[in-house]
Amino acid sequence: MANAASGIDVHDDCKLRFLELKAKRTHRFIVYKIEEKQKQVVVEKVACLPADECRYAIYDFDFVTAENCQKSMIFFIAWCLDIAKVRSKMIYASSKDRFKRELDGIQVELQATDPTEMDLDVFRSRAN
Secondary structure, eight states: OOOTTTOOEEOHHHHHHHHIIIIIOOOSEEEEEEETTTTEEEEOSSSSOOSSSOEEEEEEEEEEOTTSOEEEEEEEEEEOOTTSOHHHHHHHHHHHHHHHHHSTTOOEEEEESSGGGGOHHHHHHHHO
8 A cells, every 4th residue: 555645655575575684684784765656665676875865774783782682673774865855855754654664673763864873883872
């Protein structure tokens, strides 16, 4: 079912890849892209975030707690750089909540408007 706010649907492959990350830990990082012509979110084949476009990403972050326990947390990243096109920012913002609901198991959301907000220290601070 398409998102009422933006008209964007979620491709089944998005959920499948997320389940592989969550259950089997086949992936550590997944990048998702909105295909405007198809009006749906799809898994992007490249494994990095573009310097001038918006994306969604999932990151399975491993860390060690203050009690010296090994843990992991699943982060949802809304990558919308300040230099991205206004139309792209609006579509990603209006589709984000619907897309997140499709991926059951997200523990932390991170909004990134520039690469410094994706530093490992940011992930560590949000995980604790």
